[in-house]
Amino acid sequence: MTKQQEPRALIVIFGATGDLAMRKLYPSIFNLCRNGQIDENVAIIGAARKPWNHMEFRQRVLESISNNLESDESPNAFLSRFYYQQVDVTDEASYKELHHLVIDLEEKYDTDGNRMFYLAMAPEFFGMIAQRIDRFGLKNSDGWTRLVIEKPFGHDLASAQKLNNEVREAFDEDQIYRIDHYLGKEMVQNIEVIRFANGIFGHLWNNQFISNIQITSSESLGVEERFHFYNQSGAARDMVQNHMLQMLALLAMEPPITLDTDEVRSEKIKVFRAMRRIKPDKVDEYFVRGQYDRGEINGKQVVSYQEEHEDLKGSNTETFVAGKIYIDNYRWAGVPFYIRTGKRMAEKAAKIVVEFKNMPMNLYYDEKDKQQPNLLVINVQPEEGVTLHLNAKSNKPGTQAEPIKLSYLYNHKSGMRSPEAYEKLLLDCMLGDATNFTHWDEVALSWAFIDSVIEGWKRKKPNFPNYKAGTMGPDAAHELLEKDGFHWWPIKDI
Numbered sequence: 001m002t003k004q005q006e007p008r009a010l011i012v013i014f015g016a017t018g019d020l021a022m023r024k025l026y027p028s029i030f031n032l033c034r035n036g037q038i039d040e041n042v043a044i045i046g047a048a049r050k051p052w053n054h055m056e057f058r059q060r061v062l063e064s065i066s067n068n069l070e071s072d073e074s075p076n077a078f079l080s081r082f083y084y085q086q087v088d089v090t091d092e093a094s095y096k097e098l099h100h101l102v103i104d105l106e107e108k109y110d111t112d113g114n115r116m117f118y119l120a121m122a123p124e125f126f127g128m129i130a131q132r133i134d135r136f137g138l139k140n141s142d143g144w145t146r147l148v149i150e151k152p153f154g155h156d157l158a159s160a161q162k163l164n165n166e167v168r169e170a171f172d173e174d175q176i177y178r179i180d181h182y183l184g185k186e187m188v189q190n191i192e193v194i195r196f197a198n199g200i201f202g203h204l205w206n207n208q209f210i211s212n213i214q215i216t217s218s219e220s221l222g223v224e225e226r227f228h229f230y231n232q233s234g235a236a237r238d239m240v241q242n243h244m245l246q247m248l249a250l251l252a253m254e255p256p257i258t259l260d261t262d263e264v265r266s267e268k269i270k271v272f273r274a275m276r277r278i279k280p281d282k283v284d285e286y287f288v289r290g291q292y293d294r295g296e297i298n299g300k301q302v303v304s305y306q307e308e309h310e311d312l313k314g315s316n317t318e319t320f321v322a323g324k325i326y327i328d329n330y331r332w333a334g335v336p337f338y339i340r341t342g343k344r345m346a347e348k349a350a351k352i353v354v355e356f357k358n359m360p361m362n363l364y365y366d367e368k369d370k371q372q373p374n375l376l377v378i379n380v381q382p383e384e385g386v387t388l389h390l391n392a393k394s395n396k397p398g399t400q401a402e403p404i405k406l407s408y409l410y411n412h413k414s415g416m417r418s419p420e421a422y423e424k425l426l427l428d429c430m431l432g433d434a435t436n437f438t439h440w441d442e443v444a445l446s447w448a449f450i451d452s453v454i455e456g457w458k459r460k461k462p463n464f465p466n467y468k469a470g471t472m473g474p475d476a477a478h479e480l481l482e483k484d485g486f487h488w489w490p491i492k493d494i
């Protein structure tokens with residue numbers, strides 16, 4: 001968290017007619033307005049090629065927020081702040097027309113000259129738009145100008161570096177807000193608080209007391225309409241390089257000296273630097289890849305990845321990744337961080353399990369009835385909460401101790417709604433708080449790590465498909481932990 005400013009701004013959304021804008025951005029802006037977190041000094045320009053006028057655009061925005069509207073609530077004041085400008089980002093004249101509208105609205109809404117440009121467009125346009133915003137005078141020297149960039153930020157280190165150079169020719173690092181929506185999730189933000197505000201965890205958070213940490217983000221859906229993008233990307237690039245490694249960094253970083261953006265980022269960067277790089281010829285010791293076959297999810301038969309579209313036939317793209325990552329520093333030497341993510345798995349869930357080492361001597365359990373390790377479970381989604389697994393006195397005949405759970409569920413409190421990730425991140429950007437956005441060094445180091453895994457995979461053709469839809473991935477993902485004497489903790493009811 002960094003010193004916060006007032007949320008006064010003109011927001012320009014490139015890609016305003018697209019899926020992300022409709023499904024995530026407009027409902028998030030609506031919630032921020034309804035909660036009074038942004039007010040009359042914020043207006044929004046939607047920019048895309050569709051030949052819409054302001055009224056047609058407002059109608060689409062209305063449709064996108066219809067699920068959020070109460071029956072007796074009028075959306076008119078909210079919608080009146082939305083304007084549309086037809087823009088082809090490849091056409092220079094578009095930027096000049098956009099500039100005129102920006103100037104008009106800035107005066108009307110008294111936005112102090114603050115401008116947020118949100119790039120909700122295909123990544124190949126990111127560099128071009130950033131440079132043209134600069135070249136056509138859309139950056140404002142009176143207020144602040146910020147550029148929000150969606151993922152993916154590159155396809156590998158080389159392309160990310162090229163994109164970063166292009167963007168940096170027009171914007172300074174502190175003006176660039178690279179989105180990783182996992183950093184906007186309530187329980188991901190809670191990792192730091194749980195660690196740094198609780199002595200019982202803070203003091204034990206190291207290799208003396210923790211045996212391993214497991215991070216899972218599983219999805220039950222397949223690739224759906226995004227198959228074209230996904231087939232060129234795969235789970236390692238789509239989920240591991242960003243979301244999974246970001247959660248790992250928050251779990252592993254040293255306490256920052258303050259919560260200022262630079263301090264938090266600098267601790268995360270140190271984690272990325274300490275991550276043991278996997279040599280391509282050793283990739284199979286550390287990483288497992290998978291692709292789903294036909295299977296059953298929620299009682300419904302589903303087709304294999306390769307059957308989802310004719311273009312996917314014969315594909316070698318991984319839809320599942322499990323990995324073991326070591327952080328070679330004093331705190332974490334010898335502690336494996338296991339990560340696991342994939343499509344068409346048994347459940348949609350994201351969960352972190354911190355497994356503590358057992359007591360050195362066991363008074364209450366015998367050989368057949370082993371002591372359960374203490375677990376701290378951070379439920380990221382769908383439930384949001386924390387569960388602590390302890391051992392306590394048992395009343396059952398023949399046993400002296402048994403595992404019990406202490407749970408706190410955030411989203412089960414009546415009337416409590418966790419803000420959507422995009423809601424928080426949009427507000428953070430307006431407030432000038434870049435803590436929950438990724439710094440270039442984090443992006444570069446995580447690409448370097450993933451590139452060597454992918455390089456190792458390229459050397460050997462995978463034997464795909466290798467897991468059934470509706471399961472928790474290929475057998476090799478389970479063996480990865482078993483050979484270290486661990487197992488994956490379940491993602492349900494834990």
Ligand SMILES: NC(=O)C1=CN([C@@H]2O[C@H](COP(=O)(O)OP(=O)(O)OC[C@H]3O[C@@H](n4cnc5c(N)ncnc54)[C@H](OP(=O)(O)O)[C@@H]3O)[C@@H](O)[C@H]2O)C=CC1
Pocket residue numbers: 014015016017018019020021047048049050087088089090119120121122123150151152
């Ligand atoms: N959808 C999602 O859930 C997520 C998306 N993202 C990222 O967000 C970005 C956008 O994704 P998504 O919304 O799904 O993509 P869509 O394909 O749904 O939308 C693309 C948008 O770009 C506009 N566009 C395309 N070409 C031009 C052009 N030459 N000039 C101006 N506008 C143009 C399209 O509008 P028009 O045709 O009217 O010009 C449309 O508004 C991508 O980087 C994606 O990776 C990230 C996470 C999740």
Ligand SMILES: O=C1O[C@H](COP(=O)(O)O)[C@@H](O)[C@H](O)[C@H]1O
Pocket residue numbers: 151181217219238239350
């Ligand atoms: O960034 C992405 O994330 C989603 C999963 O996000 P979640 O918030 O629903 O867990 C994933 O489906 C998508 O492939 C990926 O690009």
